[in-house]
Amino acid sequence: MSAATLPLAPEWRLPDRGRVGILGLIVAESAIFTIFVVAYLYYLGKSLAGPTPREVLHLPVLVSILLWSSSATVHLAVRALRAAKLQSFTRWWFLTIVLGSLFLAGTGREWYRLITEEGLTIRTNLFGTTFYSLVGLHASHVIVGLVMLTTVFLLALGGHVKATHAGRAEVLSLYWHFVDAVWVVVFTVVYVVGR
Amino acid sequence: MALSPPTVAAAHPAAGRIPLLGLLHEWVVTVDHKRLGLMYIGSGLLFFVVAGLEATILRLQLAVPGNALVPPQTFNQLMTLHGTTMVFFVGMPILLGFANYLVPLMIGARDMAFPRLNAFSFWMSLFGGLLLYSSLLAAEGLYGGSAAPDVGWFAYAPLTSRAFSRGNSTDYWNLALLVSGIGSIGTAINLIATTLCLRCRGMTLAKMPLYVWINFVVASLILVAISPLTAAQIMLLLDRFLGAHFFDTQAGGSAVLWQHFFWIFGHPEVYVLMLPGFAFASEIIPVFSRKVIFGYPVMVAATVSIAFIGLSVWAHHMFVVGMAPAANSFFAISTMLVAVPTGIKIFNWIATMWGGKIRFATPMLFCTAFLFQFLCAGLTGIMLACAPFDWQLSDSYFVVAHFHYVLVGSLLFTIFGAIYYWFPKATGRLLDETLGRWHFWLLVIGFNLTFLPQHFAGLAGMPRRIYTYEAGRGFEIWNQISSTGVIFQAAAIGCFLVNVARALFRGPPAGDDPWDGWTLEWSTTSPPPAYNFETPPEVRSRRPLWDQKHPGDPDWRYE
Numbered sequence: 001m002s003a004a005t006l007p008l009a010p011e012w013r014l015p016d017r018g019r020v021g022i023l024g025l026i027v028a029e030s031a032i033f034t035i036f037v038v039a040y041l042y043y044l045g046k047s048l049a050g051p052t053p054r055e056v057l058h059l060p061v062l063v064s065i066l067l068w069s070s071s072a073t074v075h076l077a078v079r080a081l082r083a084a085k086l087q088s089f090t091r092w093w094f095l096t097i098v099l100g101s102l103f104l105a106g107t108g109r110e111w112y113r114l115i116t117e118e119g120l121t122i123r124t125n126l127f128g129t130t131f132y133s134l135v136g137l138h139a140s141h142v143i144v145g146l147v148m149l150t151t152v153f154l155l156a157l158g159g160h161v162k163a164t165h166a167g168r169a170e171v172l173s174l175y176w177h178f179v180d181a182v183w184v185v186v187f188t189v190v191y192v193v194g195r
Numbered sequence: 196m197a198l199s200p201p202t203v204a205a206a207h208p209a210a211g212r213i214p215l216l217g218l219l220h221e222w223v224v225t226v227d228h229k230r231l232g233l234m235y236i237g238s239g240l241l242f243f244v245v246a247g248l249e250a251t252i253l254r255l256q257l258a259v260p261g262n263a264l265v266p267p268q269t270f271n272q273l274m275t276l277h278g279t280t281m282v283f284f285v286g287m288p289i290l291l292g293f294a295n296y297l298v299p300l301m302i303g304a305r306d307m308a309f310p311r312l313n314a315f316s317f318w319m320s321l322f323g324g325l326l327l328y329s330s331l332l333a334a335e336g337l338y339g340g341s342a343a344p345d346v347g348w349f350a351y352a353p354l355t356s357r358a359f360s361r362g363n364s365t366d367y368w369n370l371a372l373l374v375s376g377i378g379s380i381g382t383a384i385n386l387i388a389t390t391l392c393l394r395c396r397g398m399t400l401a402k403m404p405l406y407v408w409i410n411f412v413v414a415s416l417i418l419v420a421i422s423p424l425t426a427a428q429i430m431l432l433l434d435r436f437l438g439a440h441f442f443d444t445q446a447g448g449s450a451v452l453w454q455h456f457f458w459i460f461g462h463p464e465v466y467v468l469m470l471p472g473f474a475f476a477s478e479i480i481p482v483f484s485r486k487v488i489f490g491y492p493v494m495v496a497a498t499v500s501i502a503f504i505g506l507s508v509w510a511h512h513m514f515v516v517g518m519a520p521a522a523n524s525f526f527a528i529s530t531m532l533v534a535v536p537t538g539i540k541i542f543n544w545i546a547t548m549w550g551g552k553i554r555f556a557t558p559m560l561f562c563t564a565f566l567f568q569f570l571c572a573g574l575t576g577i578m579l580a581c582a583p584f585d586w587q588l589s590d591s592y593f594v595v596a597h598f599h600y601v602l603v604g605s606l607l608f609t610i611f612g613a614i615y616y617w618f619p620k621a622t623g624r625l626l627d628e629t630l631g632r633w634h635f636w637l638l639v640i641g642f643n644l645t646f647l648p649q650h651f652a653g654l655a656g657m658p659r660r661i662y663t664y665e666a667g668r669g670f671e672i673w674n675q676i677s678s679t680g681v682i683f684q685a686a687a688i689g690c691f692l693v694n695v696a697r698a699l700f701r702g703p704p705a706g707d708d709p710w711d712g713w714t715l716e717w718s719t720t721s722p723p724p725a726y727n728f729e730t731p732p733e734v735r736s737r738r739p740l741w742d743q744k745h746p747g748d749p750d751w752r753y754e
Contacts, residue, residue, distance in 0.1 A: 017308040017392040024384035024418055031422035032429075035456060039430065039441060048447045123438035126447050133433055133441075 018171040040130040047125035063106030070099035084163035226310035235292025246280035258678035260666040270662035271345040278348030284324035290471040300716035303395025303732040308388035316381035323375025330367035344368035352442035352453035383417035397734040409474035420463035427456035458509035466505040472609035483559035484551030497536035530580035557631030561612030568604030593653025623721040624702030634690040641683025648673035713738035
């Protein structure tokens with residue numbers, strides 16, 4: 001009786017390491033965001049001095065829609081790359097960067113207004129502390145995403161991105177989807193529930 | 196590329212000319228999981244000696260009442276460094292190092308999923324440790340602040356605020372752990388991806404060695420356990436440098452919130468440290484009992500349950516804070532619940548040994564002592580889970596005794612077992628059994644002498660973290676016995692270091708499979724080549740080497 005009498009599975013397929021890796025990172029990042037969200041909710045209405053969220057925050061509808069639609073464009077870009085439509089990939093990818101940048105500019109404008117007009121900084125009160133750190137944590141993730149997206153875009157302009165790289169582009173797109181999904185939570189907590 | 200062969204050739208003469216520098220260069224730039232694993236373990240052992248010396252000074256100071264060997268401030272610093280170092284720069288690197296070394300070998304892979312991320316994670320971890328210790332050199336004199344961090348390993352607010360912790364000592368603590376935490380998360384992601392994506396043909400999840408299973412669960416736990424600490428530490432950074440108010444009670448912030456955040460990390464961290472110990476025991480006990488592990492699927496299920504329940508027990512560290520009765524009850528019950536899967540594991544190890552042909556080689560000795568001492572640790576754990584009992588004994592030496600039974604009596608013992616077990620694989624040489632026995636017995640005696648009396652000191656009312664105590668309170672005898680134990684422990688560690696040093700240069704050759712093992716790492720050479728396996732192995736059961744050695748009676752028939 002030899003061991004070979006037990007046939008091995010004819011097909012041996014394992015998940016893609018890039019996908020698993022980025023999902024691991026997303027789990028870890030979600031835990032970090034959870035702690036910041038908990039802190040935000042816990043300190044709601046506990047500020048000893050003004051201003052309060054209701055007084056100074058406006059619903060950032062337009063920039064939020066811009067960010068969320070960038071999830072669609074990055075998805076279309078990856079799909080185009082998989083189909084080897086390189087021009088279409090570059091266009092959608094560039095549009096994603098534009099939408100992300102517009103969102104970031106929106107956050108910048110909001111912060112500028114809050115600091116200069118409303119006098120709210122990170123040291124003003126607990127609202128300022130939790131608001132700037134939560135929104136800032138998200139914005140820093142947008143910045144990291146934009147840096148990576150732009151790197152790929154420049155490589156694509158140089159003709160270095162091929163259909164074989166679709167898997168890697170998808171890994172990056174998963175990170176970008178995560179950044180957008182976090183904004184759903186931040187938007188709800190900060191601008192809907194917290195106001 | 197046409198240029199690569201000459202580049203490689205050019206590098207070699209250089210390595211030959213300055214062999215030591217060349218060798219060093221090879222180790223610094225390496226992305227090989229085995230070398231990184233060994234460097235992880237090596238750095239952990241280095242910090243182990245340092246943190247052990249710190250503990251020795253603490254014990255000397257407490258040996259007699261009213262002692263003035265070190266001033267109170269120095270005592271606080273030594274205590275903080277001892278705790279922080281042992282958890283983050285001894286426990287984590289050694290355990291992640293073993294996982295790094297063994298997981299790819301056990302699943303028949305040639306390296307980790309992301310070798311460069313692996314190197315990055317190791318160096319982050321090492322430099323985190325060096326950053327912590329650079330506080331000894333750098334922070335002195337700034338604003339009259341203290342040199343080393345002195346806020347305890349859990350750095351409770353508001354002690355960490357600018358008002359109470361001047362200078363930068365707390366920032367060293369904060370940044371060192373932040374940096375090493377990023378390294379741990381990187382390695383955790385790497386271990387998960389390696390386990391899921393690089394298993395050799397035939398190795399389904401249900402055929403992975405328990406060591407791989409448990410470390411996979413640990414890596415998943417790291418993702419959700421270390422990240423909250425990272426988040427809380429970012430908040431502390433914002434508080435200390437930008438004037439935010441997260442933990443600033445004067446501005447309405449909450450000091451208790453820090454405790455919650457810290458222990459949301461801190462308690463799962465205990466399982467992150469202890470589960471790999473279970474993993475070592477689950478590999479060593481079957482091989483030295485000559486039986487398969489009893490209840491493999493139950494062991495996996497128990498591991499997963501410990502990880503899940505372990506996420507919801509954190510506030511048992513905070514019973515004396517004054518939580519609501521509902522919260523106290525919840526955390527007391529969830530804590531007692533952990534005892535169920537843990538108890539299952541203990542019974543399974545005993546059932547594995549039951550009726551086996553047990554060989555008490557050094558690795559098995561350490562694992563046997565682990566079973567006894569871990570039982571003690573578990574029982575005092577259940578005692579402390581009862582909130583009213585904890586109100587009496589929280590922050591007493593009883594707690595110190597409890598968690599040292601976990602981290603020394605259980606974890607350190609399994610780590611030594613693992614070192615004796617896998618040292619031949621990593622170096623190709625056997626450690627000496629006689630010295631190993633001296634090491635084992637001295638450590639058993641020393642460990643129990645040091646930590647058993649601390650239970651009684653705690654019951655007598657001795658608080659932890661005090662730098663001295665008055666005579667006549669009934670603490671003296673326990674502290675004297677406790678400090679005497681250090682001599683035995685130091686002698687044990689001495690035996691170990693001599694044993695390792697001797698074996699490295701003069702140890703007898705180990706051969707590929709000195710223990711008649713069953714998992715894939717024993718099928719390759721000792722030490723394994725850079726590529727681990729010439730041809731990727733194929734697996735039909737949980738004990739591929741048993742199948743190979745006993746073709747007439749393979750395991751896969753019964754699984």
